[in-house]
Amino acid sequence: MTKHIGVKLVNAFPMNRLAYNDFRGWQLPPDENGADDGYLVEYLDGGKPNTERFDGYVSWSPKEVFEKAYRPVSGLNFGLAIEALKQGKKVFRSGWNGKGMHLQLVKPPQSATPNDWRYDVTCGDEYTFVPGVKLMPWIGMKTADACFVPWLASQTDVLAEDWQII
Structure with a gap:
């Protein structure tokens, strides 16, 4: 297996796991914590939309994972x-x-x-x-x-x- 690094431009909105499941119309699985902090992430790199409310592909990411992978567009090295x-x-x-x-x-x-x-x-x-x-x-x-x-x-x-x- 090889390591990879990528650059993607995404839109992100702070949202806990329960709110994301509610947004998608899904039932929160019993083994998941709905209070987990995270982000609704909209990918702008050509993925097919998976909800009518967004133009790009939308998913949810835990806060820690998201903040390690993404930085605001301003202030890059x-x-x-x-x-x-x-x-x-x-x-x-x-x-x-x-x-x-x-x-x-x-x-x-x-x-x-x-x-x-x-x-x-x-x-x-x-x-x-x-x-x-x-x-x-x-x-x-x-x-x-x-x-x-x-x-x-x-x-x-x-x-x-x-x-x-x-």
């Missing part, structure tokens, strides 16, 4: 921000001064052939095909003046705890 980028999310720092700035992962499309992504990056503004130079995935930044440029993390960015997912 750099590692969690990178994991979110790998999942296709856009991230930004609340400490950045410019409006609308964010980061996103830029990667070759799945349908691209290797030659579609080979460029001579030494020709100024012109990109021309040169065999042997392959453009790899990179992190880009949408700047405050609506440009999109390659981005490099500073020490402050790496150590910050104010990353947020858009």
